[in-house]
Amino acid sequence: MGVLDRITGPRDLRDLTDAELDELAAEIRDFLVRKVSRTGGHLGPNLGVVELTLALHRVFDSPRDRIVFDTGHQSYVHKIVTGRAAGFDQLRQEGGLSGYPSQAESDHDIVENSHASTSLSYADGLAKAYTVRGEDRHVAAVIGDGALTGGMAWEALNNIAADGATSDRRLVIVVNDNGRSYTPTVGGLANHLTTLRTSPRYEQVLDLVKKRLNGVRGVGPAVYDALHAMKKGMKDALAPQGLFEDLGLKYVGPIDGHDRTAVEQALTQAKKFNGPVIVHVMTRKGFGYDPAEQHEADQFHGPGPFNIETGEENPKGQIWTDVFADEIVQIGAERQDLVAITAAMMHPVGLHKFAARFPARTFDVGIAEQHATTSAAGLAMGGLHPVVAVYATFLNRAFDQVLLDVALHRCGVTFVLDRSGVTGDDGASHNGMWDMSILQVVPGLRLAAPRDAARLRELLREAVQVDDAPTVVRFPKGPPSADVEAVGRAGGCDVLVRKGARDVLIVGIGSMAVTAVEVAERLVAQGIGVTVVDPRWVKPVDPALLDLAREHRLVVSVEDNGIVGGCGSVLLQTLNAARIETPVRLHGIPQEFLDHAKRGVILERIGLTAQTLARSIVEDVTALDAGESLLHVE
Ligand SMILES: Cc1ncc(C[n+]2csc(CCOP(=O)(O)OP(=O)(O)O)c2C)c(N)n1
Ligand SMILES: CC(=O)[C@@H](O)[C@H](O)COP(=O)(O)O
Numbered sequence: 001m002g003v004l005d006r007i008t009g010p011r012d013l014r015d016l017t018d019a020e021l022d023e024l025a026a027e028i029r030d031f032l033v034r035k036v037s038r039t040g041g042h043l044g045p046n047l048g049v050v051e052l053t054l055a056l057h058r059v060f061d062s063p064r065d066r067i068v069f070d071t072g073h074q075s076y077v078h079k080i081v082t083g084r085a086a087g088f089d090q091l092r093q094e095g096g097l098s099g100y101p102s103q104a105e106s107d108h109d110i111v112e113n114s115h116a117s118t119s120l121s122y123a124d125g126l127a128k129a130y131t132v133r134g135e136d137r138h139v140a141a142v143i144g145d146g147a148l149t150g151g152m153a154w155e156a157l158n159n160i161a162a163d164g165a166t167s168d169r170r171l172v173i174v175v176n177d178n179g180r181s182y183t184p185t186v187g188g189l190a191n192h193l194t195t196l197r198t199s200p201r202y203e204q205v206l207d208l209v210k211k212r213l214n215g216v217r218g219v220g221p222a223v224y225d226a227l228h229a230m231k232k233g234m235k236d237a238l239a240p241q242g243l244f245e246d247l248g249l250k251y252v253g254p255i256d257g258h259d260r261t262a263v264e265q266a267l268t269q270a271k272k273f274n275g276p277v278i279v280h281v282m283t284r285k286g287f288g289y290d291p292a293e294q295h296e297a298d299q300f301h302g303p304g305p306f307n308i309e310t311g312e313e314n315p316k317g318q319i320w321t322d323v324f325a326d327e328i329v330q331i332g333a334e335r336q337d338l339v340a341i342t343a344a345m346m347h348p349v350g351l352h353k354f355a356a357r358f359p360a361r362t363f364d365v366g367i368a369e370q371h372a373t374t375s376a377a378g379l380a381m382g383g384l385h386p387v388v389a390v391y392a393t394f395l396n397r398a399f400d401q402v403l404l405d406v407a408l409h410r411c412g413v414t415f416v417l418d419r420s421g422v423t424g425d426d427g428a429s430h431n432g433m434w435d436m437s438i439l440q441v442v443p444g445l446r447l448a449a450p451r452d453a454a455r456l457r458e459l460l461r462e463a464v465q466v467d468d469a470p471t472v473v474r475f476p477k478g479p480p481s482a483d484v485e486a487v488g489r490a491g492g493c494d495v496l497v498r499k500g501a502r503d504v505l506i507v508g509i510g511s512m513a514v515t516a517v518e519v520a521e522r523l524v525a526q527g528i529g530v531t532v533v534d535p536r537w538v539k540p541v542d543p544a545l546l547d548l549a550r551e552h553r554l555v556v557s558v559e560d561n562g563i564v565g566g567c568g569s570v571l572l573q574t575l576n577a578a579r580i581e582t583p584v585r586l587h588g589i590p591q592e593f594l595d596h597a598k599r600g601v602i603l604e605r606i607g608l609t610a611q612t613l614a615r616s617i618v619e620d621v622t623a624l625d626a627g628e629s630l631l632h633v634e
């Protein structure tokens with residue numbers, strides 16, 4: 001029976017000896033490597049916060065005190081010590097443990113959103129609430145050095161520091177500084193954290209001087225008083241004025257984040273301040289598992305299942321991102337004006353090859369999608385063509401910048417949205433299910449959704465040719481299907497199937513066009529005539545779709561996007577405006593937050609599979625045959 005087996009909740013940690021706590025840390029690391037090697041997940045970040053999390057739960061009394069994790073991908077240890085170790089065999093699986101905090105799982109969990117740089121705002125609000133309610137509760141926020149490069153974090157710090165030393169908000173901000181997001185964290189703030197990490201703090205020098213003076217004859221209290229009188233001068237001379245201290249925030253650190261006792265002492269000291277305090281801990285991503293610590297790209301930030309002995313991830317095969325990664329390099333070689341921007345996700349979005357080939361034309365802005373977008377507008381105004389590569393869900397926070405910094409000024413910026421549609425494993429906030437809805441309202445913006453790798457290459461090249469409006473190319477997580485060639489054209493649309501009578505027109509958006517071809521095969525087998533078109537450019541609506549709609553008895557749209565405000569909705573509105581009365585059936589992601597599961601499992605669950613779609617269309621056609629009118633479904 002190990003120590004870990006005795007932990008049923010955080011209070012059990014308080015009864016352990018130092019030796020037992022060290023043993024527990026080792027057992028947790030071994031547990032994380034074993035479990036995540038089978039399920040995949042955020043091994044690196046969690047190996048880096050073992051001691052920190054144990055210290056947090058020994059110093060703070062969760063859930064009375066609230067512990068907020070920024071992004072939440074580093075909350076596995078928190079889950080283990082709050083009684084959920086047994087759930088790790090089902091980590092990130094349907095019905096199993098979420099890879100992020102989950103209120104449904106535990107009272108100890110509070111923030112479920114996996115979008116970075118939000119923790120300090122939550123913490124500010126919580127601390128204010130407890131002050132207003134007169135509740136004696138502490139708030140501890142854990143924010144990574146990467147998340148600290150996000151603008152929201154500084155909006156929060158500005159407010160948290162507003163009352164300076166007079167603030168009575170019991171808020172401890174733990175900066176978990178491992179020097180990396182995926183790759184090393186970039187920017188002036190990262191440089192500053194490095195300075196704090198590496199400069200001898202005046203306290204250390206003061207201690208050194210005092211040790212040297214100890215026992216020296218004639219050295220008495222007067223000497224020590226003089227030393228402390230020099231403290232301010234030493235502080236200015238030896239340690240750069242911490243950004244945080246300049247803001248009026250108390251700063252404790254830097255602390256070795258793997259020395260649990262030191263972290264506990266710092267947290268206890270910070271807690272006693274009874275006002276906002278920064279505790280700067282230095283940790284190592286992947287600490288304790290060599291293949292993670294040595295991993296050249298991202299220190300096992302989020303591996304899939306892997307071999308424990310070798311650290312080799314199970315082979316994934318080509319994914320959409322790989323196609324983009326290669327094509328953007330080709331285009332970059334042809335176009336000297338093309339530049340690329342990533343928001344701290346160089347490899348995940350596939351810009352690493354472009355960066356290696358064109359380092360001066362690649363910009364990593366940190367976790368700062370809003371800045372990335374408006375900076376791209378500036379790059380375009382400066383005569384370049386920027387490609388902003390982000391995950392679809394992360395563009396949500398830059399909507400205003402797309403609308404009024406890029407589109408209003410008709411800037412030729414190309415957004416490449418990876419992980420669009422259902423992503424699955426990372427839970428509700430990671431699905432790329434909102435982009436085609438929110439971008440529909442951006443005047444002048446043109447949106448493309450490739451169905452396969454060949455169309456991605458084509459559409460990417462067409463997009464970067466547009467220099468007077470924003471363009472968007474979006475594709476899903478995982479592998480593309482085999483290329484599906486057109487059998488004809490209608491306007492700008494590819495006709496993929498044209499069989500039998502004009503019963504059903506299926507408008508397949510992006511990868512759903514391939515699913516639509518499979519649906520067509522099922523319908524034709526039942527004697528239903530089908531035309532399948534892939535619009536390629538889904539915004540603006542291709543006029544050819546209006547003519548095709550007039551010719552058919554039923555129009556069906558299928559998209560890997562939220563159903564409200566998506567391509568199908570806009571097509572319906574466009575047909576209505578043109579007084580085309582052909583009934584329309586929309587298929588897409590239901591407008592709700594989707595629980596985590598694999599992409600395929602969720603697509604099955606929400607009916608975006610060939611079998612379910614075909615069954616639905618047969619029902620509609622049967623209703624039409626019976627003279628029933630179909631409700632136009634939004
Ligand atoms: C708005 C936003 N952009 C990008 C991401 C993708 N992402 C997840 S974790 C991560 C790196 C976080 O670095 P840090 O905060 O230092 O935490 P660490 O992994 O080092 O513990 C990124 C970029 C995200 N979750 N949210
Ligand atoms: C929290 C985090 O790192 C996410 O951005 C997520 O893990 C990305 O996952 P994939 O890159 O596997 O889609």
Ligand SMILES: [Mg+2]
Pocket residue numbers: 144145146176177178179180181185
């Ligand atoms: Mg980090």
